[in-house]
Amino acid sequence: MTNLTVQAKSQAAVSPARRISSLLFRKPKLRLGLLLAAPLSWLVLIYIAALAALLVTAFWTIDSFTSQVQMGFSLSNIQQVLTDALYRTVTLRTVGIAILVTVVDIVLALPIAFFMAKIAGPKLRQVLVIAILMPLWASYLVKAYAWRAVLSHDGILQWILAPFGGQTPGYGLTAVIITQGYLWLPYVILPIFTGLEKVPNSLLEASSDLGAKNLMTLRTVVLPMLVPALVAASIFSFSLTLGDYITVNIVGGASQMLGNLVYTNVGAANNLPLAAAIALIPVLLMFGYLAAVRKTGALENL
Amino acid sequence: MKASALKLSAIFVGAAMLLSACGTANPTASTATAISKVGTGEGKLSLLGWPGYAEDGSNDPKVDWVTPFEKATGCQVTFKPYGTSDEALNLFKTGNYDAIAASGDATLRLIASGLVQPLNTKLIPSYKGVYSFLKNRAWNTVDGKSYGVPHGYGANLLMYNSDVVKPAPTSWNVVFDKSSAYKGKVTAYDSPIYIADAAVYLMAHNPELGIKNPYALDDKQLAAAVTLLKAQRANVGEYWSDYLKEISAFQSGDSVVGTTWQVIINSMSPKTKVASVLPTEGVTGWSDSWMVASNTKHVNCAYKWLDYIDSPKANAAATEYFGEAPVTQAACQYASAGFCDTYHAGDVNYASKIWYWTTPIAKCLDGRTDVQCTDYAKWTTAWQEIKG
Numbered sequence: 001m002t003n004l005t006v007q008a009k010s011q012a013a014v015s016p017a018r019r020i021s022s023l024l025f026r027k028p029k030l031r032l033g034l035l036l037a038a039p040l041s042w043l044v045l046i047y048i049a050a051l052a053a054l055l056v057t058a059f060w061t062i063d064s065f066t067s068q069v070q071m072g073f074s075l076s077n078i079q080q081v082l083t084d085a086l087y088r089t090v091t092l093r094t095v096g097i098a099i100l101v102t103v104v105d106i107v108l109a110l111p112i113a114f115f116m117a118k119i120a121g122p123k124l125r126q127v128l129v130i131a132i133l134m135p136l137w138a139s140y141l142v143k144a145y146a147w148r149a150v151l152s153h154d155g156i157l158q159w160i161l162a163p164f165g166g167q168t169p170g171y172g173l174t175a176v177i178i179t180q181g182y183l184w185l186p187y188v189i190l191p192i193f194t195g196l197e198k199v200p201n202s203l204l205e206a207s208s209d210l211g212a213k214n215l216m217t218l219r220t221v222v223l224p225m226l227v228p229a230l231v232a233a234s235i236f237s238f239s240l241t242l243g244d245y246i247t248v249n250i251v252g253g254a255s256q257m258l259g260n261l262v263y264t265n266v267g268a269a270n271n272l273p274l275a276a277a278i279a280l281i282p283v284l285l286m287f288g289y290l291a292a293v294r295k296t297g298a299l300e301n302l
Numbered sequence: 303m304k305a306s307a308l309k310l311s312a313i314f315v316g317a318a319m320l321l322s323a324c325g326t327a328n329p330t331a332s333t334a335t336a337i338s339k340v341g342t343g344e345g346k347l348s349l350l351g352w353p354g355y356a357e358d359g360s361n362d363p364k365v366d367w368v369t370p371f372e373k374a375t376g377c378q379v380t381f382k383p384y385g386t387s388d389e390a391l392n393l394f395k396t397g398n399y400d401a402i403a404a405s406g407d408a409t410l411r412l413i414a415s416g417l418v419q420p421l422n423t424k425l426i427p428s429y430k431g432v433y434s435f436l437k438n439r440a441w442n443t444v445d446g447k448s449y450g451v452p453h454g455y456g457a458n459l460l461m462y463n464s465d466v467v468k469p470a471p472t473s474w475n476v477v478f479d480k481s482s483a484y485k486g487k488v489t490a491y492d493s494p495i496y497i498a499d500a501a502v503y504l505m506a507h508n509p510e511l512g513i514k515n516p517y518a519l520d521d522k523q524l525a526a527a528v529t530l531l532k533a534q535r536a537n538v539g540e541y542w543s544d545y546l547k548e549i550s551a552f553q554s555g556d557s558v559v560g561t562t563w564q565v566i567i568n569s570m571s572p573k574t575k576v577a578s579v580l581p582t583e584g585v586t587g588w589s590d591s592w593m594v595a596s597n598t599k600h601v602n603c604a605y606k607w608l609d610y611i612d613s614p615k616a617n618a619a620a621t622e623y624f625g626e627a628p629v630t631q632a633a634c635q636y637a638s639a640g641f642c643d644t645y646h647a648g649d650v651n652y653a654s655k656i657w658y659w660t661t662p663i664a665k666c667l668d669g670r671t672d673v674q675c676t677d678y679a680k681w682t683t684a685w686q687e688i689k690g
């Protein structure tokens with residue numbers, strides 16, 4: 001009896017904060033809902049809504065003279081993007097560049113990541129991780145313009161190569177691949193490094209105990225375990241290259257990529273609907289790629 | 303999981319269809335008439351123009367021709383600079399601006415969409431002093447009604463590195479038919495309007511095409527220009543639209559010949575030996591006009607600004623800062639020594655060789671009525687095709 005009154009008294013004196021916390025404790029679903037409300041509304045409002053707006057805009061048309069957007073339903077932009085040779089050429093070029101950048105980056109990243117994960121001591125490893133992250137501190141534009149200076153006909157590359165009869169590639173697609181390969185390299189090294197760290201050393205030892213040579217071990221033990229990490233790394237370099245238009249503007253000479261077509265259609269031609277239709281190409285390519293790699297389990301590795 | 307994803311995407315697409323089907327906007331042409339009297343200023347004026355067209359000292363304390371105007375008229379000026387003619391069109395459509403300084407590739411579009419009003423030039427005293435070759439032209443006058451007063455004009459010249467390009471060129475053929483001699487080091491202006499440069503060249507070298515005005519091209523003539531530009535594309539190192547990019551490319555030797563503006567020639571470092579020429583075929587160029595919004599609430603202030611910017615002292619300051627020729631001879635006495643000579647201000651012979659930027663429209667600008675001409679949208683598509 002006395003016990004009960006004491007409890008009632010303390011309940012009356014309880015603060016609102018405490019009441020809310022006990023409510024949340026009793027209702028786990030409400031707790032989860034509130035916790036996810038902010039990120040989910042961000043995702044829906046900013047991300048999904050933007051994508052929906054893009055899709056909608058692709059069906060509008062434009063008055064060619066006054067460049068006023070006509071809000072009606074028309075498939076002409078989609079049709080133009082699908083049938084015009086220009087968009088096919090540029091799409092193939094963009095995908096080609098993205099694939100080459102990815103291959104170059106993975107080839108460069110594998111030995112570095114292997115050295116970091118398996119050979120370097122803990123101190124050296126730390127130094128290397130910092131060294132790889134260091135370029136990310138500098139602005140993207142500064143790095144791209146630095147490459148413009150390096151690749152120029154009176155730049156440092158020409159100066160180094162000239163005595164050996166070589167020559168700078170100058171501005172063009174090669175320059176784009178070099179520059180983007182440089183820009184995205186840290187994003188490729190890090191997932192591969194994490195992937196390699198997960199490969200236990202005991203497996204490597206066991207493999208060599210059973211008589212496998214180094215290359216054999218690499219091919220049959222390390223690589224299969226590394227596939228998800230490689231795919232994760234390739235998503236970064238591939239998707240980042242696919243959407244880029246600034247690097248190609250700075251070092252690409254006269255060539256254009258999908259991003260440039262979007263940019264000129266918004267900026268110069270003022271044709272937002274066509275730009276939206278073109279922008280759907282990389283979106284669809286990325287969706288296709290992500291769907292394909294979902295099966296490899298690489299997405300858990302990001 | 304799969305089913306719900308499907309449902310979600312169905313809702314998503316459905317919403318998209320619904321949204322895309324709503325409403326169609328129709329542009330209407332202006333039927334407005336010009337005002338008959340300029341009263342006292344309304345106290346406010348909002349301007350839109352190329353960077354450097356209305357400086358109030360906030361970018362450089364020494365460069366200020368807006369403050370004297372504000373003091374004299376009581377119209378407080380706000381200025382918004384834009385980067386391209388198309389961006390200008392978009393911004394002006396918001397209705398937030400009373401007046402705009404537009405180039406010829408935008409003016410006709412502004413007039414056609416009814417965004418600007420016809421002007422009563424009698425109410426603009428300094429308009430009398432403006433060079434007559436800039437008045438009543440295709441890019442500022444429609445059906446005898448004047449829609450804009452000139453701000454400044456200039457030519458797109460041929461610039462070349464005189465150490466590399468020998469002998470000194472007198473023709474555009476160094477960037478067209480003979481461009482292979484400088485393969486990978488040719489540059490060109492990155493805009494659909496550059497097609498007109500090719501048309502100017504064809505006008506002189508392929509008279510059988512019958513081009514009379516580089517901005518009035520029928521399908522066959524446009525195709526010829528596109529062929530010429532595609533051949534040029536093979537030798538182009540890079541295109542430029544940012545003038546700083548062209549300066550850096552010439553200074554590093556990555557570009558040695560191509561189209562340019564006088565202001566770029568002036569900003570080249572003396573180490574790079576460049577020269578420029580007005581080729582025998584003639585050139586394209588620009589003549590920018592100040593226009594007044596049709597729905598402005600500050601029409602008196604706008605007229606006062608139009609009068610002010612064409613007055614000798616203000617026009618000298620504005621055009622010298624930007625790097626183009628002033629529109630009135632009287633401006634020359636306020637500009638630095640030699641300025642008017644460098645920019646060939648008032649040189650009628652020089653000016654007659656300039657084909658000023660004009661928006662290409664379906665109704666041929668050269669007066670032909672038996673064919674449809676190609677409009678700006680077609681030029682844009684063609685330009686993307688040329689770049690490939």
